[in-house]
Structures are given as C-alpha cells and as structure tokens.
Amino acid sequence: MAFRYRELAEVLMQQIQSGYLLPGQRLPSIRAMSQQRALSITTVKRCYELLEAQGYLLCRAQTGFYVRERPVRQLEPEFPVFDHASQQVDNLVLIAEIQQSAMNEDRVQLGTVQLAPALIPVAALQRSLVRANRRAQARALAYSPSVGEPVLLQALSAHFQQDGISCAQQDMIVTNGCMEALSLAVSVVTEPGDTLALPSPCYSGQLQLLASMGRRVAEIPSTAKGFDLGRLEQLMASKAVSACLVSSSFQNPLGYCLSVADKQHIAELARRYQCPVIEDDVFGECGYARQRPLPIKSWSTEGWVIWCGSVSKTLAPGYRIGWCAGGRFYLQLRQALLARRLAVNTPLQLALADFILSGEYRRHLNQLRIQLADQVNRLCDSLQQHMAEQGRFTRPDGGYAVWVQLPENCDAVQLYQIMKAQGVNLVPGVVFSARNFYANAIRLSAGNPWSEEMDQAVALIANTVKALS
Incomplete structure (x- = not known):
C-alpha cells in the first residue's frame, strides 16, 4: 500500500538532495502545499513531519518549515583489520555486569537498545x-x-x-x-x-x-x-x-x-x-x-x-x-x-x-520509523555539537544504536564506570568482541524520546572523555 504523504516526502527529499531546494529555503505552508498538490492538509502535515524527523526540514515556530542545513559529514569510525582466528568468548562477566547496569531505569538511558515505554x-x-x-x-x-x-x-x-x-x-x-x-x-x-x-x-x-x-x-x-x-x-x-x-x-x-x-x-x-x-x-x-x-x-x-x-x-x-x-x-x-x-x-x-x-x-511501524529517525538524528546532532573533537560516530539509516569511537588513549570501560556513578548508562565497545577489541569505543542508544537531560548527558560524556584523553 502506497502512502501519499510518503510519496510526497520522496519527491521533496530528491529535490533537497539534488539542490533544487536549497538549505534555508522556506517551503510552502501546509495549506499552500495542500492546494498545490491537491492533497489533504493531514497528508502534507505528515509529510513535513516525516522529513523533519529524518533531518531534512526544520520547523520554526510561527514561520513554517525550512530546508535544513545538512550536517557536516562527520568522519566515520575506524576499525581494526585482524586475522580470523577461532576464539572462545571469555568476557562474559563484564558483559553480564554491563547488561544488568544498563537496565537501571534511574539513570539516563543511553545504554540498552530498547524501546521506551512511551513508544509502545x-x-x-x-x-x-x-x-x-x-x-x-x-x-x-x-x-x-x-x-x-x-x-x-x-x-x-x-x-x-x-x-x-x-x-x-x-x-x-x-x-x-x-x-x-x-x-x-x-x-x-x-x-x-x-x-x-x-x-x-x-x-x-x-x-x-x-x-x-x-x-x-x-x-x-x-x-x-x-x-x-x-x-x-x-x-x-x-x-x-x-x-x-x-x-x-x-x-x-x-x-x-x-x-x-x-x-x-x-x-x-x-x-x-x-x-x-x-x-x-x-x-x-x-x-x-x-x-x-x-x-x-x-x-x-x-x-x-x-x-x-x-x-x-x-x-x-x-x-x-x-x-x-x-x-x-x-x-x-x-x-x-x-x-x-x-x-x-x-x-x-x-x-x-x-x-x-x-x-x-503496520500503523505502529509507520509512526515508529518517524520517531526513531528523529531520536537518532537528535542524538547524532548532540554528538556533533559536544563531541566533534573527541570522537567519530556512525549515522545509521535504521535501528537506534549509534557507535562512537573515542580518542585512542581513552579507556571506554573506565568511562563507563565514571558515567554509571554520574547516573548515565552507556555500553563500552569491548563487550562487542570476544577478542577485547574496541577498547576506545562506546555504543549509545536512541531508544528514548530526546530530552534536554539526554543532551546534558552527552555533554557530560564529552567532558569526561576530554579529561581521560
């Protein structure tokens, strides 16, 4: 089944990517676009909301929707090249401890990759x-x-x-x-x-x-x-x-x-x-x-x-x-x-x-995808703002996990311990390997609606990384 708001979104997305619509350019109002395209106001509104969630549009109160400045392309994380020797998994104690810690709901939830109750x-x-x-x-x-x-x-x-x-x-x-x-x-x-x-x-x-x-x-x-x-x-x-x-x-x-x-x-x-x-x-x-x-x-x-x-x-x-x-x-x-x-x-x-x-x-999935895109974009924007000098990170096209590579001399397990004491959950990279790789990487989750508290937590992580490096 084709959704008309998504079809319109695809058209506008292509126009933005091709440069036909320029950064900072104001789009027609929802009502005007509705009349131009012979679409309902609800359809255009959902289209604009989708493009906003995906980072293509910016909504300014009382003035309308504008083409968003695309973020500066952050350098992608670097990954080791290694042999493929058969290995036993021997870091189970650390994995279990971190998983248990990540379930603590009293901390800022940047650890467990799990949907927030508000999204269910x-x-x-x-x-x-x-x-x-x-x-x-x-x-x-x-x-x-x-x-x-x-x-x-x-x-x-x-x-x-x-x-x-x-x-x-x-x-x-x-x-x-x-x-x-x-x-x-x-x-x-x-x-x-x-x-x-x-x-x-x-x-x-x-x-x-x-x-x-x-x-x-x-x-x-x-x-x-x-x-x-x-x-x-x-x-x-x-x-x-x-x-x-x-x-x-x-x-x-x-x-x-x-x-x-x-x-x-x-x-x-x-x-x-x-x-x-x-x-x-x-x-x-x-x-x-x-x-x-x-x-x-x-x-x-x-x-x-x-x-x-x-x-x-x-x-x-x-x-x-x-x-x-x-x-x-x-x-x-x-x-x-x-x-x-x-x-x-x-x-x-x-x-x-x-x-x-x-x-x-199906209706839930259509809304969830918009919400997840928004949450991941907000997390990545926060990382760009606070950690551009301290790390490299991924910008995924799906899911709600973001991988962050820290400076080479930054111990992610030590960072994890400090953040846990500060009331912030994150997951150090070493638990994603049986060979103790990724000691200077962390995984963050965007499974929760974005908040000022989460932005402050990213800023706290960035300051701690700077102190550890």
Whole structure:
C-alpha cells in the first residue's frame, strides 16, 4: 500500500538532495502545499513531519518549515583489520555486569537498545489482547501447537508478504523471542566446539549465547558500511566455520544495512559452500525509509539461510514472541524444538495475531520509523555539537544504536564506570568482541524520546572523555 504523504516526502527529499531546494529555503505552508498538490492538509502535515524527523526540514515556530542545513559529514569510525582466528568468548562477566547496569531505569538511558515505554502502543495492544482472547475463549487457556498458533503464523506470513518477503506459514516456527530462535538454529546446524563466523563488532547477546552453548567464534572485520565478504568466503571455503551468524539490516551496534548485492552474495556463498547462514533480522523493521529492506533469506534459493526475528525491538520486549523460518532445516528445527519446551504463551500469540491482522502493527511501524529517525538524528546532532573533537560516530539509516569511537588513549570501560556513578548508562565497545577489541569505543542508544537531560548527558560524556584523553 502506497502512502501519499510518503510519496510526497520522496519527491521533496530528491529535490533537497539534488539542490533544487536549497538549505534555508522556506517551503510552502501546509495549506499552500495542500492546494498545490491537491492533497489533504493531514497528508502534507505528515509529510513535513516525516522529513523533519529524518533531518531534512526544520520547523520554526510561527514561520513554517525550512530546508535544513545538512550536517557536516562527520568522519566515520575506524576499525581494526585482524586475522580470523577461532576464539572462545571469555568476557562474559563484564558483559553480564554491563547488561544488568544498563537496565537501571534511574539513570539516563543511553545504554540498552530498547524501546521506551512511551513508544509502545499499550492501549492498542490491550484491546487486541482482550479481543483475541474473548474470541478464542477456552482455546486461549490451552497449550498452543509447538510450532505456534496457526492464526499468528498466517498473520506473520501475510505481514511479510506486504513487504515483498515470501515466507509461507508452514515454513515458520514461533519462538520465545529472537534469542530462542537463534539458539535453536545454532543447536541444529553446529555442534559444541564448532566455530561460527560473526562480523565484528557484534551484539554482545550473540556472544553470550554462543559461549553458553560451547561454540567458538571467528570474528570478521567490519566497517560502518558492512563486513568483509572476502574474509567470509575464505572461512566458508576452508571449512574453518560450521555456520555464519549475521545481521544484515541495521546491525547492532554499527547500524549498517548491507546492499542488495552483498545480501545476494552471502546467500550464494551459503549455497556454494553449503554453509548455513543464521540471519538475525530483529532490527529489520526499524528502518527510516518507506520500504523495509529484504533479508538475505529472500535470495536463498536452496534454503541455506535460517531467518530469525521478533517484535522485541519494534513493539514490546516483554511479549517475548519471535520466529524463525528454517529453510531446508525446518524439520530439524521442529524436532529440536520438542526437546526444549512445550509451547509459547498462547494468549500473547493470539493477541499479536489480532494486532497484526487489524492493521494496528503496520500503523505502529509507520509512526515508529518517524520517531526513531528523529531520536537518532537528535542524538547524532548532540554528538556533533559536544563531541566533534573527541570522537567519530556512525549515522545509521535504521535501528537506534549509534557507535562512537573515542580518542585512542581513552579507556571506554573506565568511562563507563565514571558515567554509571554520574547516573548515565552507556555500553563500552569491548563487550562487542570476544577478542577485547574496541577498547576506545562506546555504543549509545536512541531508544528514548530526546530530552534536554539526554543532551546534558552527552555533554557530560564529552567532558569526561576530554579529561581521560
């Protein structure tokens, strides 16, 4: 379905990027643009709000919308180049301590990559929960089928189809969040002691998971644009790894989204070398553009990609509902599932299915993308203002993680400890590697609506970095 406000936004965005609309130029008023384009006032208003959130327009009280000065292109972070030796994960204590600290709600929330409660459509979710379980009656009190409620599988399949992702309901399994989906996939395609290839830096939760399952990791060098596919092919071709675990769309912590060509290439490598690729696509629906990027799975013609995701980053972490599409490994995944647990929460599955089928989830995503773009832009603007001389940082096109590289002699763990005492949460870079890389980097989260308190926290971080350097 095409949204007219997004179509207008695309036109205006192209005019800004081409220089037809110049920085500082005032756009027609909402009413004037409505008349010029024969669109409703609501449509133009939503278009302007979207472009404002994405950093293209600036709203000035009483005067209107102006083309915003595009930020000076900040130098991107630099990343180490290293060998891909197999490694055990041995920094679990630090990872666990930082994760626990990041959950403290009394601190300024720049640590955990999690949606703020204010961004969760609580009332709509509650209506779906009541409506779905009233409809189901006694069915809601029973165990669901081990692979998931049929109505939820149908709803997910239809939802993905709207984004151009072909995923039949009979190919999917509902899981307790994305981490269970990843765990299930790892258990099926590898054995204890096996090595998996991971782009580095990578999500610390993935490292924890592999360590708990007795797997080793071979880290692949990355940049803010993606990771070294040549290195990945070397590992696959030499049989040095049994599988690959990647996030191709808005990866945490770097925020990159691989190109279509790169995704096609990874799917082809998996087929050519018969090396399973486990795709963690939990941020796939957190992009700022109208069209959701397709996952690697879309080019997996022989089923060597296991696609995993959940609603934890887009809707409600507490729902703990995820999925995996197993490809050629579906039957093995289903069999392994029976040895692990009986079922996923039935009432929440039914509620999520109702939320999707009613159109509420799509409406929520459309608003969330605008909100996330605004929050990330505000965080990056704050970093540009306060830390331009102390660090380099990413400007992601999706998700809500921002990677910041500090001066080489700045110890990010020490910074983390100082900030924790000052009431500010952040995550030091060392937890995103099994090899203690990224000692002078931090990851910040833009999962909360921007506030003056958060801007002051960034300023405090900048001053502390200056003192430590």
